[in-house]
Amino acid sequence: MDATIRQMRDEDRDQLVEMARALIQETPYRGQIVGEESQLHVLFDLVTRCGAVWVAEVEGRVVGMIGALTVVIPVVNRRVGTEVAWWVDPKVRGTGPGLALLQVAEEWARAEGAVAMQIAVHDNVGLEQVCRRRGYRPQEVVYEKELEQWPG
Secondary structure, eight states: OOOEEEEOOGGGHHHHHHHHHHHHHTSTTTTTOTTHHHHHHHHHHHHHHHSEEEEEEETTEEEEEEEEEEEEETTTTEEEEEEEEEEEOTTTTTSSHHHHHHHHHHHHHHHTTOSEEEOOOOSOHHHHHHHHHTTOOOOOOOOOOOSSOOOO
């Protein structure tokens, strides 16, 4: 499927917030984000100010998005790109827009001086397989313990 990849525009924000809501429903964060809409606007503000957000359009309709930042890992003093949010409409998954978005984010991170790219995968075997086919390898396992009950 041919998709046009472009940087996010202000008029995309509401639609991207809806996509982010759909993304959240596919992750362990489901039902845990207090003030979800305002937090999603904060997320987009942060990523557009400190990184970049792209959308995929098919026939004039936004069908996916990816947001990325670059950060320096202090212990090893290397800059890496990190995906902050990546979502593609389930109707077009596996047809190209998702990988096109990832490729643009990887190219941007490389241009920003990153030597690697990181993607967070939350219990999603299909996405793990996509990442492995693209050359990604697990680097760390994050363990989390609830210290307080989320107010949500």
